[in-house]
Amino acid sequence: MKLIKIEKVEINRDERGFSVRPIDEEKLKEGKALNLHIVSMNPGAIRGNHYHKKQEEKIWIIGGPCLVAAKNKDTDETEETKIPPDNDTILTISPNITHAIKNISDKVAYLLCYSDYSSSDNENDVFRDELI
Secondary structure (H helix, E strand, O other): OEEEEEEEEEEEEOOOEEEEEOHHHHHHHOOOOEEEEEEEOOOOOOOOEEEEOOOOEEEEEOOOOEEEEEEOOOOOOEEEEOOOOOOOOOEOOOOOOOEEEEEOOOEEEEEEEHHHHHHHHHOOOOEEEEOO
């Protein structure tokens, strides 16, 4: 994808399951990993369908597969890609990129999300824009 940056995350797997550190320790030390949240997605559910004007958001999809759609608000360029199940990628979504994620599996998927923006000042930075 060009609109959404895809970065690899190291996942250690064995017979027990997996272990991962999806947030870089430097980002934690520098206070650049804010607004941390986890959401679930039932089969067929869609999350997102919005963009942010101020924040860069990082999303790790756990489970899946999922369909990811993106649109550049400035150029109207769009793209879609499928993220395989149990993937080892973190999506980086820049400001003004509408994004939506659809669970296209028959199991619950999860999104671990964080950004470099604090909502503690009660200023909304989520703007609806339906893609899927």
